[in-house]
Structures are given as structure tokens and as C-alpha cells.
Amino acid sequence: MEKRLDIHNSNIPKLCRSCEVRHKGICGVLKPEELLELSKHTRLVDYSAGKELSADSEAVLSYASIMHGVVKLTKMLEDGRQQVVGLQFAPDLIGRMFSSENHFNAEAASNVQVCRMPKPVLERLIKSNPKLERKLLEQALRELDEARDWMVTLGRKTAAEKVACFLYLIATHIDPNYIDGDFKNISFELPLTRADIADFLGLTIETVSRQFTKLRVDGVIDISANRHIDVPDLRLLKKSCG
Amino acid sequence: MEKRLDIHNSNIPKLCRSCEVRHKGICGVLKPEELLELSKHTRLVDYSAGKELSADSEAVLSYASIMHGVVKLTKMLEDGRQQVVGLQFAPDLIGRMFSSENHFNAEAASNVQVCRMPKPVLERLIKSNPKLERKLLEQALRELDEARDWMVTLGRKTAAEKVACFLYLIATHIDPNYIDGDFKNISFELPLTRADIADFLGLTIETVSRQFTKLRVDGVIDISANRHIDVPDLRLLKKSCG
DNA sequence: CGAAGACTTGACTTGAGTCAAAATTAGTGG
DNA sequence: CCACTAATTTTGACTCAAGTCAAGTCTTCG
Numbered sequence: 210m211e212k213r214l215d216i217h218n219s220n221i222p223k224l225c226r227s228c229e230v231r232h233k234g235i236c237g238v239l240k241p242e243e244l245l246e247l248s249k250h251t252r253l254v255d256y257s258a259g260k261e262l263s264a265d266s267e268a269v270l271s272y273a274s275i276m277h278g279v280v281k282l283t284k285m286l287e288d289g290r291q292q293v294v295g296l297q298f299a300p301d302l303i304g305r306m307f308s309s310e311n312h313f314n315a316e317a318a319s320n321v322q323v324c325r326m327p328k329p330v331l332e333r334l335i336k337s338n339p340k341l342e343r344k345l346l347e348q349a350l351r352e353l354d355e356a357r358d359w360m361v362t363l364g365r366k367t368a369a370e371k372v373a374c375f376l377y378l379i380a381t382h383i384d385p386n387y388i389d390g391d392f393k394n395i396s397f398e399l400p401l402t403r404a405d406i407a408d409f410l411g412l413t414i415e416t417v418s419r420q421f422t423k424l425r426v427d428g429v430i431d432i433s434a435n436r437h438i439d440v441p442d443l444r445l446l447k448k449s450c451g
Numbered sequence: 452m453e454k455r456l457d458i459h460n461s462n463i464p465k466l467c468r469s470c471e472v473r474h475k476g477i478c479g480v481l482k483p484e485e486l487l488e489l490s491k492h493t494r495l496v497d498y499s500a501g502k503e504l505s506a507d508s509e510a511v512l513s514y515a516s517i518m519h520g521v522v523k524l525t526k527m528l529e530d531g532r533q534q535v536v537g538l539q540f541a542p543d544l545i546g547r548m549f550s551s552e553n554h555f556n557a558e559a560a561s562n563v564q565v566c567r568m569p570k571p572v573l574e575r576l577i578k579s580n581p582k583l584e585r586k587l588l589e590q591a592l593r594e595l596d597e598a599r600d601w602m603v604t605l606g607r608k609t610a611a612e613k614v615a616c617f618l619y620l621i622a623t624h625i626d627p628n629y630i631d632g633d634f635k636n637i638s639f640e641l642p643l644t645r646a647d648i649a650d651f652l653g654l655t656i657e658t659v660s661r662q663f664t665k666l667r668v669d670g671v672i673d674i675s676a677n678r679h680i681d682v683p684d685l686r687l688l689k690k691s692c693g
Numbered sequence: 694c695g696a697a698g699a700c701t702t703g704a705c706t707t708g709a710g711t712c713a714a715a716a717t718t719a720g721t722g723g
Numbered sequence: 724c725c726a727c728t729a730a731t732t733t734t735g736a737c738t739c740a741a742g743t744c745a746a747g748t749c750t751t752c753g
Contacts, residue, residue: 677717
């Protein structure tokens with residue numbers, strides 16, 4: 210009789226068994242033997258808030274799957290003006306496929322843990338498992354949708370709407386178990402500083418701060434210790450997004 | 452003796468032989484028999500400037516490969532504010548993969564010709580030819596890079612820089628045979644109205660117009676009949692992009 | 694506790710928006 | 724081909740949302 214494969218006797222690597230994003234990210238489409246092969250070459254790496262994961266124009270040597278925390282992708286103009294061009298949450302994969310170098314900086318916004326894998330290892334797996342390539346195409350298309358949604362916010366919304374939009378984005382993404390349509394009493398720690406938020410929204414820190422104050426005075430949010438946000442009714446916040 | 456396969460006796464479909472993007476778009480990775488199969492279900496469709504190719508929230512029933520012309524992708528807020536979230540040139544493929552409905556409007560900016568193919572036909576081909584999926588992933592990643600570059604322009608550049616950036620983008624994309632690094636005396640017809648340009652740049656038509664005038668006065672561009680632009684030295688324009 | 698960093702608030706400035714009108718261009722039919 | 728009309732684009736005068744500069748307050752952390 211064949212042995213049943215469950216969590217206790219399966220050949221799922223030990224490292225992966227306790228992984229929170231095991232079934233959600235790219236690993237979700239791997240067969241146990243592929244997961245085993247991959248896990249031989251991965252290692253968990255921690256980055257404290259502000260630490261750089263990879264830099265613009267630097268060679269891409271490895272990919273990183275986010276375990277927890279928030280990673281900001283930024284671009285900088287020669288004169289120092291900066292724009293955050295994306296936020297990545299677990300279980301997103303960081304690292305540009307098919308390009309020898311990065312097109313932006315990736316920096317830990319909050320404390321972050323990633324599962325790093327060397328470029329050739331993942332690329333070998335992609336060749337052998339078409340589901341993996343499909344998964345990556347799906348992530349790229351989702352990120353493209355998000356980038357385009359954000360272009361509307363950057364190009365056409367007022368400062369007040371931008372800040373509300375940003376808070377709505379965080380409120381609905383920071384908890385990987387958030388259920389769409391849950392509006393009651395959401396509360397979270399902001400993973401970004403006011404400066405990061407300003408760079409994400411194309412504003413200054415002063416304007417961001419003024420709009421936080423306005424949302425607080427209007428009763429849409431409650432702020433404690435600068436970074437802790439309570440949203441009594443998410444619908445109110447959504448309405449403020451324009 | 453086996454017959455030589457050249458343009459006169461090969462089994463490349465007649466429709467495809469004269470296709471300008473035959474080797475550049477998704478068709479470039481197809482085998483002759485796949486191309487034949489695909490061509491049985493495709494038809495060339497013309498759209499005059501301003502005509503809608505597909506609408507936001509509408510079901511995706513077919514994909515369209517751009518033969519020539521420029522397609523603008525737009526999103527609109529409830530109150531009518533609009534943002535152009537992307538421009539597509541030959542040989543890009545229009546139509547969101549893996550989604551039953553569109554996430555934006557696609558409209559012909561100039562006169563456009565596309566090669567339309569039913570959704571199931573392309574999806575069947577994707578399953579049988581992994582190179583096609585790779586090609587689509589590459590296009591998605593390229594569009595994502597472009598969207599992120601544009602986010603920097605929208606969020607952090609001045610009106611003057613935005614307009615220069617836009618003209619630089621068009622100057623380097625409108626001619627599919629443009630060679631990177633060619634700076635001499637480029638000239639083209641603008642495929643977008645001032646209103647479209649404003650919606651792309653997150654500005655008003657008045658501001659766009661004023662910045663055109665400024666670039667003309669500064670000798671960076673020459674304008675005739677509103678839409679015809681001469682760029683004596685592309686490097687000057689590039690410098691104006693910030 | 695004290696210092697450094699993060700955030701807020703106020704006063705003032707400015708770049709881009711708004712509103713209005715004129716000029717240019719494109720489209721139409723005689 | 725030209726006159727007439729409609730649409731697009733430019734220009735000017737004025738306004739306002741967001742930026743800048745400058746204190747001041749709160750938080751964090753050694």
C-alpha cells in the first residue's frame with residue numbers, strides 16, 4: 210500500500226512546511242519534487258525598514274519571494290526627485306525576468322523577510338514547468354493593472370483623494386487575509402513614512418500631513434502615535450478616493 | 452527532392468505575407484502551420500481616429516494585433532476626469548489575457564488597422580506553443596516598465612518636462628524602424644489631439660498648448676498645421692525631459 | 694533623560710487650473 | 724476652388740491648490 214502524502218510524511222521540504230505563502234506565491238504551482246529542488250538553493254533573508262534589497266541598474270543575480278512586510282519600488286531622477294512606482298506585498302516575487310539588470314530600486318518599507326533564490330535556479334524551473342511561467346505572467350498582468358490604476362490617481366486626483374486612496378490601498382492589502390467587502394473597524398500600522406507616502410503620491414510631506422489631519426478632523430480615520438491608523442468605516446474612506 | 456520554402460511557395464498564409472509586423476509581434480514566434488491555422492480566423496479591421504476598439508468592463512471576446520496606427524488606453528472616473536494609461540503601437544497585442552472583461556477603454560488615437568482574432572483561437576495556440584506565452588510575458592513586462600517610467604513623469608515632473616517627455620516618447624516610437632541613437636531632424640504627425648495629450652500627462656489642454664509654444668520659442672521643436680512636429684535635434688528634446 | 698528623527702502647523706509663494714475670447718485649421722457643400 | 728461652419732488650438736487675465744520655507748511638537752530609542 211502506498212504511503213499517504215500529508216504534512217507529516219510528505220516530501221515537502223521542512224523549510225517550506227511552515228511557509229505562510231507556500232500555497233499563494235509561485236511555490237503554489239510547484240510539484241513536491243520541484244519544491245524540494247528549489248528549497249535546496251533558497252535562503253530566508255531579513256531586511257529592516259529602509260534597507261535596500263536591490264538597486265536600479267544593478268545586475269539581477271537572484272529573485273526574492275516576499276514572506277512578510279512591504280517592499281517599495283522606487284525610481285530617482287538625476288536631481289534627486291523620487292517616485293515610488295510600486296508597493297509589493299507577500300507573496301509577490303521581486304526581480305525583473307529576462308533582464309540582466311534592474312529597472313528600479315527595491316527597498317524594505319517595513320521590516321521584511323524574503324525567500325531568496327539564485328536567478329539560474331528559478332529560470333531552470335520555469336523551463337521545466339509551464340505553470341510557473343503562467344503564474345509569472347499573471348503577476349505581471351496584475352501589477353500592470355495596478356500601475357495603470359495608480360496612473361489615474363497620480364494624474365487626475367486631488368491631494369485629498371490621493372491620500373484617501375493610499376490609505377484605502379494599504380487597508381485592503383496589508384492583511385493577506387483581508388476579505389473584500391469587509392468594512393468594519395479596520396486598523397493597521399502604516400508601513401511607510403510620510404516621506405515615502407509623499408513619493409508614492411507625487412506630493413510633499415507637508416501636503417500629505419495636512420490631508421491626514423483633514424481626514425482625522427472629518428472623522429474618516431483615527432491616528433495614534435503617527436503610524437497607527439483606525440478606519441471605523443472603510444466605505445467612508447473609499448468614498449473619499451474620488 | 453524537398454521543395455525549398457521561400458516566399459513564393461511556402462505555406463505562409465497569403466494574408467500574412469504582406470503583413471508588416473509578421474516577424475515582430477506574436478506572429479514572429481509561430482510556426483508556418485500555426486500561422487496558417489491562426490490566419491483562418493483573423494480579419495483585418497480599420498478604425499478611424501476616435502473610434503472605440505473596446506470598452507472598460509466589457510467582455511473580452513477577441514484580441515487585436517496592431518498593424519499600424521496608435522491606440523490609446525484610457526480610464527475614466529465617475530465625474531468625467533480621464534487619464535490615458537498607455538499608448539500602444541504596432542506590433543503590440545491589445546486585450547487582457549486571463550480576464551473575462553477589460554480593465555480600460557481602448558480607442559484609436561490615429562487611424563488604426565488591427566488584425567483581430569477570437570479569444571479561444573489565440574488561447575488554444577498559447578497552450579500548444581510555449582514561445583507564445585513567453586512573448587506575451589515579455590510584452591507585459593515591457594508595458595509594466597513603461598507604465599512605471601510614466602508614473603515618474605506623472606508624479607514628479609513639471610508641465611514643461613511632461614510635454615517634452617511626451618514628444619520624446621512619440622518621436623522614438625511612431626516610426627517602427629527608428630534606430631535608437633539617431634538624433635538628426637526627426638519629423639512626425641502627432642497621433643493625439645491636445646486633449647488626449649493633456650489626459651496622458653495629467654494636465655489641461657491650455658497648459659499643454661502653452662508648453663508647446665514654449666518649446667517652439669526655445670527652438671527645441673517646430674510646429675506646422677498644429678499636428679506636424681519637426682525636431683531638429685532630438686538631444687535637445689531629451690534634455691528638456693528632466 | 695536627551696538627542697535625533699518624524700511629523701505637524703502656519704505664513705507666504707507659485708505653477709498650473711479656470712474662464713473667456715481670439716486665432717487657426719479642418720470639414721462641407723455649392 | 725472657395726466660402727462658410729465647426730472644431731481645435733492658442734493666448735490672456737485671474738484664481739487657487741499645492742509647494743516652499745520656517746518653526747514648533749511629538750516619538751523613538753540609545
